Amino acid sequence: MRIALFSGNYNCVRDGANRALNRLVDHLLARGAAVRVYSPTIADPAFAPAGDLVSVPSLPIPGRSEFRVALGLPASVRMDVERFAPNIVHVSAPDLLGTGAQKLARRLGVPVVASLHTRFETYFDYYGLGALRHWGERRLRRFYRASDRVLAPNADSAESLAVMGVPDEDIAIWGRGVDPAAFSPALRDLHWRRGLGYRDDEIVPIFFGRLVVEKGIATFADTIHALHERGYPLRPLIVGAGPAEARFRALLPDAVFAGHLDGTALGRAVASADILINPSMTEAFGNVNLEAMASGLAVVSADAGSARALIASGKSGLLTPPVATRLADAVAQLVERPDLRFAVAAAAHAEARGYRWSEILDKVVASYADLLGTRRRTSAAA
Structure with missing residues (x-):
């Protein structure tokens, strides 16, 4: 497996989404996969990144400068992705970087996996932008429906994806684990x-x-x-x-x-x-x-x-x-x-105690493998 992972803020901020993505990359590398990560970066990140991290041009979000937003997928990054030659593109945020990665994957004939980490549509109300919520929901629908496989953290999120129009067979569960030595x-x-x-x-x-x-x-x-x-x-x-x-x-x-x-x-x-x-x-x-x-x-x-x-x-x-x-x-x-x-x-x-990271992350590997197997079978039939 060769996975190109696109993240909104891979290690700029220590939050649940970033920690999960870094843990996934560590797990993939331990399983023998090649992984290259594309994300905005900052001079003083919250923690060291797992894997090879390629910096993507970005700007700080007004009022939330600890987060950055990518300006899209520039030609230099596209060329880096093409040289890496992934057979899976994994996008983790519905931003310009994520949608640009989806388009590049389509051009390269590479399947796209999207993972759902945050209920982005709920954020508008907290920042006085409720009028934009419907626009945000439409963007999320387009983003997830444009992916070949969507990883939802639980059944409730999977149901919300189905309501957006994502076919049931294109949804898989990627939960989260807990380290029993760190929390006990x-x-x-x-x-x-x-x-x-x-x-x-x-x-x-x-x-x-x-x-x-x-x-x-x-x-x-x-x-x-x-x-x-x-x-x-x-x-x-x-x-x-x-x-x-x-x-x-x-x-x-x-x-x-x-x-x-x-x-x-x-x-x-x-x-x-x-x-x-x-x-x-x-x-x-x-x-x-x-x-x-x-x-x-x-x-x-x-x-x-x-x-x-x-x-x-x-x-x-x-x-x-x-x-x-x-x-x-x-x-x-x-x-x-x-x-x-x-x-x-x-x-x-x-x-x-039932939420073990190794078992949960192996389900992501299995989802990648299933998607690659489906693509190979389709190509062979054609």
Whole structure:
């Protein structure tokens, strides 16, 4: 296999999509594939890239300068792709780079695999651009329907692709895994908690991930305020960094902000909390939910399709509408009933153990192989 992978921001930002793509490239290289990655780059990336990375001309997105947008597929990059001679083109974002790669693949007679990582259509409402949502949805339909195979993170996303008009036989599932060494109840550290001012018997709700408005930071803050009004003096732990950090701090001045953490430090922070509150409706998979489950936390999540794919509500977590009062109801229930909190956390941990990266990534390899086999059989028949 020779895979040309096109990414919107391969290692500019440490988010779930970029981490998954880098992990996929590492896995492909270990399986003997040749991989070349094409993406915008920055001088100070969030982490070292997996594989050979070719920089594509780009500009920072206004107001979100940590992200960059490619200006298309320039001739120099097209020539590099042709020299590499891929037999699979994998596109991961519906931007100008991704659509340019689709057109190049058609010219070269190479099948196109697209992977769905984010519910891009939901972003418009968070940035005052709701009038453009229908335009965005039309663009997504064209992008995914122009691919030979689309990798969806779960059944809910697969259903949304079918609604867009992608044939069922062209949809496959690429879920996500969790590293049990990085996220584990064994990393819980009461000494570390005490250093942040928490008592051993204090219930600690956590928000972790990138601090951006589309993750529902305002709803999270409203949930904490609703709990305070009911007499629950919870002090949330906020782990992460991002452009909305100042806004988040203003909304929750009494919260503990631990900043950006990675590796063992992140796993320790998550395991040292008690309840994850995840109000986000923009997740395609929900890595945060899975990582909290693996860490032995009880999860209270907005009832999005990505959350339903991971959590059996009432058993391995609690799902509610993305409304502060309803999220607060669920958190209060877990605070008042330690037996329920412990049972939910134990079931969540057991469920998370089934999400093994190697098995999940092998399904992508199998999907590539199936597509190549189909193309060869079609060519032979012709």
